[in-house]
Amino acid sequence: QVQLVESGGGLVQAGGSLRLSCAASGSMRSVIAMGWYRQAPGKQREVVAIITTDDNTDYTDSVKGRFTISRDNAKNTVYLQMNSLRPEDTAVYYCNIVMAVGTYWGQGTQVTVSS
Numbered sequence: 704q705v706q707l708v709e710s711g712g713g714l715v716q717a718g719g720s721l722r723l724s725c726a727a728s729g730s731m732r733s734v735i736a737m738g739w740y741r742q743a744p745g746k747q748r749e750v751v752a753i754i755t756t757d758d759n760t761d762y763t764d765s766v767k768g769r770f771t772i773s774r775d776n777a778k779n780t781v782y783l784q785m786n787s788l789r790p791e792d793t794a795v796y797y798c799n800i801v802m803a804v805g806t807y808w809g810q811g812t813q814v815t816v817s818s
Contacts, residue, residue, distance in 0.1 A: 735803065
């Protein structure tokens with residue numbers, strides 16, 4: 704079993720920055736990728752950024768150049784640095800880990816960007 708705990712969300716003005724963290728614990732075997740997703744009210748959950756075990760990254764178009772995903776293997780932690788935040792970035796952000804044995808999700812952290 705794997706547990707994911709997100710932190711770092713909050714309220715920020717447009718143009719501001721936040722850094723989300725996701726700490727993983729438990730049986731960390733055969734990890735394929737970790738990522739961040741978000742879900743805004745009334746919308747489907749969407750992928751924001753993904754990082755693979757060989758550090759390949761991918762971003763949804765709307766965050767390219769503004770968000771950066773990174774990971775610290777020693778701490779089993781993945782980060783999402785979010786700069787130049789926009790009101791449309793407001794959502795609950797979820798951490799995700801894909802392993803050979805299954806996919807796990809965190810509980811989510813709220814990010815609210817005011818205009």
